[in-house]
Amino acid sequence: MVMYNRITAAAYRLLNQNKHSSFKIAHQRQLSPNFSRYNRSSSTSLAGFRHHCATVNLNQFHASYRWDLQKLSLVQFQNLSLIHHRSFGSVASTVVQRNPMFSTINSDDLIYFEKILGVKKVIQDHEELQTANTDWMHKYKGSSKLMLQPENATELSQILEYCNSRRLAVVPQGGNTGLVGGSVPVFDEIIINTRRMNSIIFFDKVSGVLVCEAGCILENLISFLDKEGFIMPLDLGAKGSCQIGGNISTNAGGLRLVRYGSLHGTVLGLEVVLANGSVIDMLGTLRKDNTGYDLKHLFIGSEGSLAIITKVSILTSPKLSSVNIAFLACQDYISCQKLLFQAKRRLGEILSAFEFLDAQAMNLVLHHLDGARNPLPSAIYNFYVLIETTGSNESNDKEKLEAFLVHAMESSLVSDGALAQDYSQATSFWHIREGIPEALMKAGAVYKYDLSLPVEKMYDLVEEMRIRLGAAANVVGYGHLGDGNLHLNVSAPQYDDAILAQIEPFVYEWTSRHRGSISAEHGLGLMKAEKIYYSKSSETVQLMASIKKILDPNGILNPYKVIPSSLVS
Amino acid sequence: MKIMVAIKRVVDYAVKVRIKSDKTGVETRNVKMSMNPFCEIALEEALKIKEAGFASEVIGVSFGPVECIDTLRTGLAMGADRAIHVDAPATLYPLAVAKLLKALVQIEKPGLLILGKQAIDDDCNQTGQMVAGLLNWPQGTFASKVVLDKEKKIATVDREVDGGLETLCLDLPAVITTDLRLNQPRYATLPNIMKAKSKPIKKMSVQELKVELRSDLEVVQVTEPPARKPGVILSSVDELIDKLKNEAHVI
Numbered sequence: 137m138v139m140y141n142r143i144t145a146a147a148y149r150l151l152n153q154n155k156h157s158s159f160k161i162a163h164q165r166q167l168s169p170n171f172s173r174y175n176r177s178s179s180t181s182l183a184g185f186r187h188h189c190a191t192v193n194l195n196q197f198h199a200s201y202r203w204d205l206q207k208l209s210l211v212q213f214q215n216l217s218l219i220h221h222r223s224f225g226s227v228a229s230t231v232v233q234r235n236p237m238f239s240t241i242n243s244d245d246l247i248y249f250e251k252i253l254g255v256k257k258v259i260q261d262h263e264e265l266q267t268a269n270t271d272w273m274h275k276y277k278g279s280s281k282l283m284l285q286p287e288n289a290t291e292l293s294q295i296l297e298y299c300n301s302r303r304l305a306v307v308p309q310g311g312n313t314g315l316v317g318g319s320v321p322v323f324d325e326i327i328i329n330t331r332r333m334n335s336i337i338f339f340d341k342v343s344g345v346l347v348c349e350a351g352c353i354l355e356n357l358i359s360f361l362d363k364e365g366f367i368m369p370l371d372l373g374a375k376g377s378c379q380i381g382g383n384i385s386t387n388a389g390g391l392r393l394v395r396y397g398s399l400h401g402t403v404l405g406l407e408v409v410l411a412n413g414s415v416i417d418m419l420g421t422l423r424k425d426n427t428g429y430d431l432k433h434l435f436i437g438s439e440g441s442l443a444i445i446t447k448v449s450i451l452t453s454p455k456l457s458s459v460n461i462a463f464l465a466c467q468d469y470i471s472c473q474k475l476l477f478q479a480k481r482r483l484g485e486i487l488s489a490f491e492f493l494d495a496q497a498m499n500l501v502l503h504h505l506d507g508a509r510n511p512l513p514s515a516i517y518n519f520y521v522l523i524e525t526t527g528s529n530e531s532n533d534k535e536k537l538e539a540f541l542v543h544a545m546e547s548s549l550v551s552d553g554a555l556a557q558d559y560s561q562a563t564s565f566w567h568i569r570e571g572i573p574e575a576l577m578k579a580g581a582v583y584k585y586d587l588s589l590p591v592e593k594m595y596d597l598v599e600e601m602r603i604r605l606g607a608a609a610n611v612v613g614y615g616h617l618g619d620g621n622l623h624l625n626v627s628a629p630q631y632d633d634a635i636l637a638q639i640e641p642f643v644y645e646w647t648s649r650h651r652g653s654i655s656a657e658h659g660l661g662l663m664k665a666e667k668i669y670y671s672k673s674s675e676t677v678q679l680m681a682s683i684k685k686i687l688d689p690n691g692i693l694n695p696y697k698v699i700p701s702s703l704v705s
Numbered sequence: 706m707k708i709m710v711a712i713k714r715v716v717d718y719a720v721k722v723r724i725k726s727d728k729t730g731v732e733t734r735n736v737k738m739s740m741n742p743f744c745e746i747a748l749e750e751a752l753k754i755k756e757a758g759f760a761s762e763v764i765g766v767s768f769g770p771v772e773c774i775d776t777l778r779t780g781l782a783m784g785a786d787r788a789i790h791v792d793a794p795a796t797l798y799p800l801a802v803a804k805l806l807k808a809l810v811q812i813e814k815p816g817l818l819i820l821g822k823q824a825i826d827d828d829c830n831q832t833g834q835m836v837a838g839l840l841n842w843p844q845g846t847f848a849s850k851v852v853l854d855k856e857k858k859i860a861t862v863d864r865e866v867d868g869g870l871e872t873l874c875l876d877l878p879a880v881i882t883t884d885l886r887l888n889q890p891r892y893a894t895l896p897n898i899m900k901a902k903s904k905p906i907k908k909m910s911v912q913e914l915k916v917e918l919r920s921d922l923e924v925v926q927v928t929e930p931p932a933r934k935p936g937v938i939l940s941s942v943d944e945l946i947d948k949l950k951n952e953a954h955v956i
């Protein structure tokens with residue numbers, strides 16, 4: 137967002153317009169509350185920022201020039217909101233039927249909900265529902281007529297107890313940035329949105345334990361912690377909109393997993409509400425607690441199919457002052473692998489991200505993402521790698537990274553590279569990697585596959601897919617190389633069954649054959665519920681279904697998702 | 706022709722600036738420091754001029770504590786040929802910097818001196834003008850476009866003024882200060898970072914330059930602006946009118 141030099145013209149215009157208008161300037165400050173850390177952008181940040189305005193203390197000391205630059209964030213946000221809205225194509229490869237066991241909403245139900253929640257939290261407004269019925273990719277669309285926004289576990293408990301007794305199906309929804317159609321209704325399920333549960337309850341500076349409600353937006357938590365000198369253990373491109381409850385429900389991985397591990401390690405406790413309305417308090421703040429079964433793990437990654445998360449206790453890490461980012465070019469995939477191998481050894485304790493993208497991804501970003509600038513414009517390379525280090529000693533870390541890079545260059549693993557000299561350059565490097573999903577959205581229809589694969593095999597799939605699809609579509613590979621996570625994306629002018637038939641089940645079969653996972657971090661949702669057997673044995677899936685049956689006997693929680701419908705209805 | 710570029714080390718612009726507890730200034734300990742963005746633009750312009758064949762050498766100069774050498778290294782990694790670091794206290798006022806620059810200009814005899822229009826820490830916007838005065842050189846400030854004519858030894862500078870663009874013709878040697886829009890500074894690439902390691906950084910002292918650092922200014926106190934109260938969401942127009950009348954007293 138801080139590609140200041142590129143959009144200075146617009147910033148300048150703003151500056152001049154606003155010279156004598158304190159109101160406007162104040163407003164712009166509100167739009168960039170989080171510049172104290174490099175604030176990477178995505179279109180989804182927009183919604184988060186709106187939320188943010190009300191809560192952030194905006195009084196910062198700034199020389200006028202700093203304002204000048206911050207206005208650029210406004211400019212970018214405006215641009216970013218201009219994602220084209222495409223019509224819905226044929227997308228789902230599986231057709232599900234509405235479960236006839238579920239009731240439909242009647243006027244008594246509405247009266248009951250208004251009684252327990254008050255009218256403000258019972259939403260029937262057409263436009264609001266339109267948004268809540270549609271997923272981030274504009275790929276899945278439900279037809280719910282009702283959204284409830286409980287403010288706490290007690291209200292939620294009353295809602296679920298009632299829905300369970302009436303057999304009204306519900307879909308839990310956080311920031312609605314999920315990428316597998318899990319967060320929107322399939323038919324007329326009631327949307328239970330957690331956005332009103334957004335307070336920070338407790339933060340302990342000694343242990344780094346943060347306790348908050350599930351509806352807190354990730355970016356708000358990041359800014360809150362920033363002031364305390366801490367960071368969240370996860371970070372992802374959707375941070376401006378996604379909620380911690382949604383992150384935990386999808387067991388989101390993101391950009392820092394290579395350093396801080398998965399949420400199964402950092403989530404210390406949860407409070408959840410079961411389908412029958414029971415509030416289960418597992419909100420421990422202890423790192424070690426071996427009393428009985430550690431049930432919270434059941435809910436991490438269960439995508440709202442077992443319970444609704446209402447509170448979260450999570451371990452955060454001290455924010456270290458020295459962050460360095462290199463953007464590198466590699467000529468072939470084997471060099472990327474060797475570079476990762478070397479980076480783990482030579483940068484080990486300071487390595488905090490190792491991301492890659494291919495030339496096709498870079499090309500998309502440069503064409504479709506506002507403010508993107510190629511850090512290595514002198515030639516076109518087949519692969520780009522972004523390495524981030526985080527440590528406590530600026531000059532040591534930089535020296536270490538430079539020595540590593542020089543070595544990589546001398547041994548021809550790296551063909552070219554740039555090292556960010558300040559936060560704005562760091563931000564612009566991250567902007568490229570984090571902006572890929574958005575660039576893909578702007579480019580047209582996109583089929584997204586989020587796969588865990590052995591690193592050495594990972595890119596073979598992209599190449600095979602390119603051969604299969606030929607000129608019909610643009611096959612793009614990028615992802616969290618450090619975690620063996622490939623994002624395979626197929627970009628086409630519009631959704632087309634012929635293209636889909638070329639991709640599926642080929643991708644799943646290929647992944648299964650290489651003992652990979654068909655969902656590394658996005659979950660199964662609606663998109664892949666029926667595909668679970670590609671990565672799990674039938675005994676395992678059967679056990680999952682039994683657990684679902686115990687916790688949600690009527691199957692009202694997020695039906696049609698995660699587990700094949702035949703097993704649960 | 707040589708080009709001299711002034712390079713200042715400042716708190717990174719993306720860092721939230723904090724006031725020291727004793728209110729004597731801004732906290733710089735454990736804070737990310739970077740090259741002043743306007744200086745980056747100045748350096749980029751100098752490099753472009755050199756690449757276009759109008760200059761033979763670009764020299765980056767910085768005044769301040771020893772950490773300035775890191776910032777000069779960044780300049781060398783961007784492509785400057787060599788650098789001069791003048792060891793000096795961290796708080797230097799524009800007139801002192803202008804005098805130091807003048808002394809260096811007299812030693813190096815560049816055909817162009819390029820500076821940022823301001824540094825983002827103190828926002829003074831004075832140094833370029835002062836050094837032009839001290840040298841008795843023509844000045845093109847807030848440049849948004851620079852065109853050199855080698856034969857005629859002139860620089861044509863577009864500058865943004867309130868009503869539009871003003872175009873100046875300067876006889877060289879001259880002083881130019883850069884505006885945001887002039888160019889887009891390049892990144893420090895690995896090959897250039899490697900090359901920069903062997904480029905020379907000359908160290909000099911204020912005494913060698915025979916400049917007396919005396920300031921007529923004294924900072925009394927640095928404080929944050931008063932906290933702004935959060936906004937409120939009102940439920941009706943009547944409530945708004947009531948508040949405008951009875952609380953804000955504006956209608």
Ligand SMILES: Cc1cc2nc3c(=O)[nH]c(=O)nc-3n(C[C@H](O)[C@H](O)[C@H](O)COP(=O)(O)OP(=O)(O)OC[C@H]3O[C@@H](n4cnc5c(N)ncnc54)[C@H](O)[C@@H]3O)c2cc1C
Pocket residue numbers: none
């Ligand atoms: C000197 C000493 C130091 C220790 N230090 C620590 C320490 O620092 N940290 C710590 O956490 N613990 C410590 N312990 C205790 C620790 O729990 C055990 O050492 C170890 O983890 C248990 O492994 P085991 O193979 O001996 O299991 P056992 O003692 O044989 O069994 C432990 C439990 O696991 C069950 N079990 C064992 N194997 C299986 C299996 N394959 N499948 C299912 N259930 C199984 C058993 O039924 C039993 O309930 C220490 C113990 C000793 C004697």
Ligand SMILES: Cc1cc2nc3c(=O)[nH]c(=O)nc-3n(C[C@H](O)[C@H](O)[C@H](O)COP(=O)(O)OP(=O)(O)OC[C@H]3O[C@@H](n4cnc5c(N)ncnc54)[C@H](O)[C@@H]3O)c2cc1C
Pocket residue numbers: 178180272307308309310311312313314315318319320330350371372373374377378379380381382383384385386387388389390391439440441443444445446573574657658661694
């Ligand atoms: C630009 C972009 C970048 C992304 N990058 C990454 C990435 O790097 N890594 C990654 O892992 N993911 C990534 N994602 C997808 C990621 O899964 C989501 O962004 C995020 O974790 C979901 O949070 P949310 O609040 O938006 O949840 P939603 O989308 O609202 O919901 C996701 C699922 O969780 C359920 N759910 C939500 N809240 C609750 C709750 N309180 N209790 C129970 N169930 C609930 C929903 O029913 C749904 O099944 C990205 C998405 C986008 C749009």
